[in-house]
Structure formats: structure tokens, C-alpha cells
Amino acid sequence: MPKFYARRQLSIVAALTGLIASIGLFNGPTASAALPTPVSASTARGYLATLPVHTEDRTGYNRDLFPHWITVSGACNTRETVLKRDGSNVQTDSSCYATSGSWYSPYDGATWTAASDVDIDHLVPLAEAWDSGADAWTTSRRQAFANDLTRPQLLAVTDNVNQSKGDQDPATWMPSRTAYRCTYVRAWVQVKYYYGLSVDSAEKTALQNHLASC
Numbered sequence: 001m002p003k004f005y006a007r008r009q010l011s012i013v014a015a016l017t018g019l020i021a022s023i024g025l026f027n028g029p030t031a032s033a034a035l036p037t038p039v040s041a042s043t044a045r046g047y048l049a050t051l052p053v054h055t056e057d058r059t060g061y062n063r064d065l066f067p068h069w070i071t072v073s074g075a076c077n078t079r080e081t082v083l084k085r086d087g088s089n090v091q092t093d094s095s096c097y098a099t100s101g102s103w104y105s106p107y108d109g110a111t112w113t114a115a116s117d118v119d120i121d122h123l124v125p126l127a128e129a130w131d132s133g134a135d136a137w138t139t140s141r142r143q144a145f146a147n148d149l150t151r152p153q154l155l156a157v158t159d160n161v162n163q164s165k166g167d168q169d170p171a172t173w174m175p176s177r178t179a180y181r182c183t184y185v186r187a188w189v190q191v192k193y194y195y196g197l198s199v200d201s202a203e204k205t206a207l208q209n210h211l212a213s214c
Contacts, residue, residue: 034156035086035152035155036150038186038190039189041182041214044214048193051192051193051198051204053198053201054199054200055200056200057131059135060130061127061130063126065142066134066142066146067143070143070147078146078149079120080092080097080098083156086103086156087156088101088104089101100113101113103118105156106157106175106177107121107157107158107176107177119156119158119163120154121154121155121156121157121162121165122153122154123187123188124188124192124197126146127167129195132197132198132199133198145195151187151190152190153191169188169199169200169203170206170207185207185214
């Protein structure tokens with residue numbers, strides 16, 4: 001093969017490799033798509049239109065009123081189950097503690113190889129749920145909410161990112177990784193709709209604005 005064509009083929013391969021790498025950089029590894037798929041943006045917009053709008057009231061909130069993490073299967077509790085679900089090549093010991101693996105945080109695009117660097121985020125925070133109607137729930141319903149593996153409510157993310165989010169709603173906090181924001185607001189609305197929770201006016205406006213661009 002002439003050297004010119006050989007060099008041309010190598011440059012094409014290099015370009016394709018760079019393109020693939022850049023796609024991975026912006027979108028993250030496919031293994032991160034472990035959150036139960038939220039409803040579509042159009043469905044979320046329909047759900048949001050039906051949510052009651054109320055001022056939030058945190059009177060009486062206590063995190064212990066939402067029992068977690070509960071046993072899911074064998075020795076595995078909810079946290080450990082989500083770590084296995086959301087991670088890659090996760091290995092656990094006899095107590096279901098993750099001893100190795102890697103976790104990609106879709107909020108900020110970071111990858112971690114120690115489970116201690118990862119928190120399980122309640123996408124709709126427990127305090128936010130309390131403010132929005134969970135104060136009237138039974139303990140069993142609050143437990144179901146805090147350990148819900150069926151709805152897009154629990155997600156493994158970078159610990160300090162989860163801590164900086166705290167109990168904020170989308171009016172004051174959104175994932176720094178913009179590619180994930182549409183997924184985030186769709187999930188937020190789905191969870192609130194399923195559990196019959198309210199939104200406040202600023203929260204509703206923020207959700208409408210983000211969903212409009214999904």
C-alpha cells in the first residue's frame with residue numbers, strides 16, 4: 001500500500017477515535033443509565049400541569065421519619081442494591097458491602113472506584129417530600145418513598161455533590177452536567193406525580209422552563 005494512503009487511513013482512524021472519545025466525555029459511559037427511565041418530556045409536562053401548587057411547610061420534619069435503608073434481598077439493603085445497579089464490575093463481600101467497582105456520577109461526570117465516595121441521592125429529597133405533603137403520610141408510605149427502586153428516585157452520585165444539593169428543588173439546584181438536566185426534571189415530576197406531592201410556585205416555574213427545552 002502506498003505510504004500516502006496508509007497515512008490517510010491512520011489519520012481517519014485517529015479522527016474517529018477522537019470523536020468516540022469526545023462523545024464519551026460529554027455523554028458519559030452507557031453504564032451510567034441505571035436510573036429507571038423517566039417518563040417523556042411531554043408526559044412530564046402533562047403531569048406537572050396537574051400538580052397542586054402550595055407553599056412549603058417544614059414544620060415537624062425529621063429524617064428519621066423516613067426509615068432507610070431497608071433490607072431488599074438477603075444481606076443487601078437499598079443503598080447496596082443501588083450501588084450494584086448503578087456501578088460497573090461491582091464486587092461485594094458476604095455482607096453485600098461493595099469491595100470494588102466503579103461508579104459514574106451523571107450529575108457531574110465524575111467516576112469513582114471507592115463506594116465511600118458515592119452517595120445514594122433521593123432525587124426528590126426527603127425534606128422536600130415532607131414539605132410537599134409527606135407530612136400527612138403513614139410511616140410505611142414514607143419508608144416506601146425513601147427506598148423506591150421502581151420509580152426514578154434513587155441514584156448513585158458523587159458524595160459531595162449530593163451534599164451540596166441537600167434538600168433543594170430545581171428552582172435553586174440542578175446538576176452541573178447540562179446533558180443530564182432533562183432526565184433530572186422528568187424524573188422529578190414523575191416522582192412527585194406518582195406520590196401525589198405538591199410543588200411551590202418557583203419550583204413549578206423552574207420545571208416548566210427546563211421541560212420546555214427537553
